[in-house]
Each structure stands twice: as C-alpha cells, then as structure tokens.
Amino acid sequence: MKVPGIPFKQGRNAYDDRDGQKFGIAIHATDNTATAEAEASYATRRTDGVGSHFYVDGDSVVQSLDTRSRAGHAGSSTGNENGISVEITGRVSASRQWWLANVAWDRLAEVLAVVCREYDIAPRRATVAEMKANPKVRAFYGHNDMRLAWGGTSHTDPGPNFPWDHLLDRVKRAMNGDEMELTDPIKLVTGKGVAYSSPTTTVAGVLSSTNYYVLQTRNSVLAELADARVREEAILAAVTGGSQAKVLEAIQAQGEQTRRQLAEQAATEAARDAELRALVEQGQDGTLDATEVLRRMGELLATAGQGQARE
Structure with a gap:
C-alpha cells in the first residue's frame, strides 16, 4: 500500500514479503537530525540492504517503500518480515521535550491511522513478553523492543525518552477523526495549512x-x-x-x-x-x-x- 497524500520516493532495498502480511508498526530513531527527504533520498542509493517504509521529521512524512514490501530495518528476519518500519529523525539520547517539539505528530498520526486500519493494527505498544510469545502481535513496538524479543541487533532506539504515550494518543485520535480539520490532509500534500470554507469538511x-x-x-x-x-x-x-x-x-x-x-x-x-x-x-x-x-x-x-x- 502507498498512503495517499504524502510524497513517495522509491527506496533501493525493497524485498519480497514471504507471506504478504504485516502485523506491527516498528518505530525507529535515525540517531541524526537529517530531514525526512534526505533520508528518503539516501535510501534510493544505499547498498547495505537497509531501508524503511516511512521517514519522518519535524514537518513531513515521506514514504520510501510500499508497505507490502519487506524492509531491512529490524536486524532480525522476524522483525523485517512482520513489521512496517517508521524512521523518525532524531537522536536516541534526545529528551522528551525535544521529541515533542520536533516531530510532525499530526501528519504522522494521520499516516499511521491509515496503516493501522489497513492491517488491523492496534494503536498500543506491545510488551517484549507479548512479542516473544507471539511474533505476529498486532501492535506498535520499538527497535529496542525487537532487539529484546527477537535479537539480531544492538540498536536501542527510539530511546528512553521517546514519547510513546503522545504518539499512540495522536494515532488513536486520528483513527477516531478527532480534531482533524481539512487543513491536515492538505498539509500532507503541500506541507502548508490552507483554510477551507465549508464548516462541515473534516x-x-x-x-x-x-x-x-x-x-x-x-x-x-x-x-x-x-x-x-x-x-x-x-x-x-x-x-x-x-x-x-x-x-x-x-x-x-x-x-x-x-x-x-x-x-x-x-x-x-x-x-x-x-x-x-x-x-x-x-x-x-x-x-x-x-x-x-x-x-x-x-x-x-x-x-x-x-x-x-x-x-
């Protein structure tokens, strides 16, 4: 699936998904402060087999792989096969305040709401115990959670201060249509808010x-x-x-x-x-x-x- 209304820049490292299914949304931090566009551009030429379905920064979301593709993002075959990868630009050591101020939360929430509906993924964070017991748990998890559950990597992102509560709350609200004015999908396309005359168009x-x-x-x-x-x-x-x-x-x-x-x-x-x-x-x-x-x-x-x- 390509999410409507956001830029798509085909990444180099797209692989066939063996069962054609996805069960979770994997949240990563790039551990840098590059733009989403720069990360997506780099993904078109990188030769290390790594990729992500989405890249996110402070004002944009860019899709790099069709969600039906298998991305090399988790370090484990289980995570790569089952997870839809979201790379958010930011340092693993960033504070909660930094994360809250430097992510396009509304835009990201709208995109992930579409993904959640498509794959029947619950807007909640799975525990490591759940992930070990059921690698196909339909929920959100971080790179560090995948490391603890399935191994294959030393990465601990998105970091201890990442605001999981804020992310999941925004996705829940987007799925419910709460407070999402028509300017939000316009921002998804143009990056700018535009007033719209109809009072009923959300x-x-x-x-x-x-x-x-x-x-x-x-x-x-x-x-x-x-x-x-x-x-x-x-x-x-x-x-x-x-x-x-x-x-x-x-x-x-x-x-x-x-x-x-x-x-x-x-x-x-x-x-x-x-x-x-x-x-x-x-x-x-x-x-x-x-x-x-x-x-x-x-x-x-x-x-x-x-x-x-x-x-």
Whole structure:
C-alpha cells in the first residue's frame, strides 16, 4: 500500500514479503537530525540492504517503500518480515521535550491511522513478553523492543525518552477523526495549512461521505435486485391462463432490463472511482494544488450523491 497524500520516493532495498502480511508498526530513531527527504533520498542509493517504509521529521512524512514490501530495518528476519518500519529523525539520547517539539505528530498520526486500519493494527505498544510469545502481535513496538524479543541487533532506539504515550494518543485520535480539520490532509500534500470554507469538511467527514457513497451504491444495487424479484413475482401473479413460455419470456425481458441498468451503474461508478484516484495522483505529483484536488473530489462525491437520489 502507498498512503495517499504524502510524497513517495522509491527506496533501493525493497524485498519480497514471504507471506504478504504485516502485523506491527516498528518505530525507529535515525540517531541524526537529517530531514525526512534526505533520508528518503539516501535510501534510493544505499547498498547495505537497509531501508524503511516511512521517514519522518519535524514537518513531513515521506514514504520510501510500499508497505507490502519487506524492509531491512529490524536486524532480525522476524522483525523485517512482520513489521512496517517508521524512521523518525532524531537522536536516541534526545529528551522528551525535544521529541515533542520536533516531530510532525499530526501528519504522522494521520499516516499511521491509515496503516493501522489497513492491517488491523492496534494503536498500543506491545510488551517484549507479548512479542516473544507471539511474533505476529498486532501492535506498535520499538527497535529496542525487537532487539529484546527477537535479537539480531544492538540498536536501542527510539530511546528512553521517546514519547510513546503522545504518539499512540495522536494515532488513536486520528483513527477516531478527532480534531482533524481539512487543513491536515492538505498539509500532507503541500506541507502548508490552507483554510477551507465549508464548516462541515473534516477528515472524518470526508471519509464518512466516501463510506456513505459506497454504502449507498451497494444498497442501490441490492434494491434493484429486490425490485426485480418483486416485478417477476407480479408478472407471475398477473399472467393467468397464459402459456408458460410467455411468462418466462416476460420475466427474461425484465431481467435483461435490470441487468443493463446495473451494468450502466457499475460503469459510472468505475469511471468516478478512476477520476478520484487520478486526482489523488495529481495532488501527489504536484500537477494540481491540494485545495483544488479536494474541491474536485468534493464535487465528484456530491455528484454521486445526487445521482443516487435521482435513482
């Protein structure tokens, strides 16, 4: 998975994941103060086999590997196979106050909320005992936790003062849609906050609108099928004394009409889905301003809702 709305710079060291699954989010510290962009750039050419899925600094998140890829980040095959790596730039010795002031927490939380939903990962930190007992525990853990549970490394990051409570709280809030205004996804694309006029447009609201649209489409299809069954039964009830062939012919004609309608609806939804994906890509590559991307996405969703109402 490539998380929409953040830059993607393909890292050199991407490997096949044997079972195609991920179970945890592994938090690392780079032990330097480079930018996320610099780390992602270095990842395109490093020859030591090391890589990470995400790099994070004080104002940005950059994705380096598709989450389905296996990254060399843990020092152990268990950690590499099962964990999605997040490298946050900062010293292992940094104070709690430094961490709180120098990480793009809102942006990181939004990204990790997407990852958690995709892989059913709980926003909590696993204990080393849990990790030893179950290497596929669905939770967060640090590089040091992986060292203690699975060996293979001497690294102790992200360090004793890393604010785990703050990170997990932000991810939980992002997953719940709490206090996440529409300026946050705009920052994911541009790095800058932009005011947006609609008082109801939050990240949760956009997601809810999208989910509502999907559910409405599904319900519309089910309703069409139910109506077709009712019409078929009505034909059977109305045709008395007619030949069986005529009854079957009438049912077949009605069924064909219903299938044509459903096929047309499916084609319309597929075209709209392609437009939405294209808009996300245009926002990522800078072809369109993030505000314009969101405006157009809103128009597409609104048009979809109007279409459902007419039907």
